[in-house]
Amino acid sequence: MNPHLAPVEVPDTEALAHVQRLCDLPAPYTTGPEADALFEAAMAESHAWHAGRSDLFRSLLADTPKTPAPTVGAQIRTPLLHANFFKRHEVLSIPREEVFLHLTSSGTTGQKSQMFYDRWTIRSAQRMVARIFDHYGWITPDQPVNYLLYSYEPAPDLRVGTSFTDNYLCDFAPARHTTHALRHTGTGHEFDVHGTIDALRRYAEDGLPVRILGFPAFLHFTLERMRAAGMPPLDLPPGSLVLLGGGWKGHADRRIPKEDFYAEVTRQLGIPPERIRDTYGSVEHCVPYIECTHHRLHVPVWSRVAIRDTRTLQPLPYDRPGYLHLVSPYITSVPAQSVVMGDLASLHPGDSCDCSLDTPWFTIHGRAGVSRNRSCAVAAAELLKGMS
Secondary structure, three states, X not given: OOHHHOOOOOOOOOOOHHHHHHHOOOOOOOOOHHHHHHHHXXXXXXXXXXXXXXXXXXXXXXXXXXXXXXXXXXXXXXXXXXXXXXXHOOOOOOXXXXXXXXXXXXXXXXXXXXXXXXXXXXXXXXXXXXXXXXXXXXXXXXXXXEEEEEEEOOOOOOOXXXXXXXXXXXXXXXXXXXXXXXXXXXXXXXXXXXHHHHHHHHHHHHOOOEEEEEXXXXXXXXXXXXXXXXXXXXXXXXXXXXXXXXXXXOOHHHOOOHHHHXXXXXXXXXXXXXXXXXXXXXXXXXXXXXXXXXXXXXXXXXXXXXXXXXXXXXXXXXXXXXXXXXXXXXXXXXXXXXXXXXXXXXXXXXXXXXXXXXXXXEEEEEEOOOOOOOOHHHHHHHXXXXXX
């Protein structure tokens, strides 16, 4: 068995039996009544788990809700916690000695979400990623690749979630060579645009597939700089893959429409559109959302997504924009199984996408309002200042 797909055991096999069964489902986009019933039972177990270990969640579950609209199952309430809550509070459902990993959401300054994971939580989230990669045929243990990472070069005490994720994604194909675009200087990180362009040139000649991971703004900036320098397009080897994450937060003035951006990547690097995918995720909710071949963020079987009205927090129907509400029972370390994000999004029925997947999908429309809180993408975007 591929080690990334190996079994992982919940902390309590009796109390979390349905959580185990749900997270053990191998097909990432399974649908149907049985999957829905299993998800509902797993959420009930997750609520009981956190209510017994977190005073905060126990009080939320006991309160009469102002918005009594369930997201999963007619009998399963989903108390809401906003992602910003975790920027100001550390709330655990496990003893600190059971913390396996500690990550933050932001870059070098600003308020950070402090998220703590036990071994089950982070390993089950990683297995979700592996199953989606396996679904798309992206686990290639016999095919070495070259990596270009538009994320932070590892450094002592660096706990940024995106850096951890991108380095984990390098485990699915053996690395011949790896280049980090955001180089560690000893006091921080700087965007090495010239080193990045040199790496792309070398990789184009090397003959091995190239995997480009990380913030889209940096890839866009690289392509702009190549055009400004009069460089001809490169033809990266067949099998190359672009997997983006982190959004354009903090650099909206340079954002271009997704279709134009993907066309730019295809034109200048020779990577076909179906091998260019965006992703969505956060340290507060580690379930992976990865675009299909038609570039829709489909909801995997291990989670559910709702859209909440920005005034009333009532759930909205398909195609209406509001706060993105993410639900999953996988997390046992922190009561973050029902999180309202700061992103505006809309949800769409599965059959409205022309790909083969049946699960609903969502579109991110941007951040809700203006906040002093900075995500890792915001911090990274600031590194671009002065580069153009």
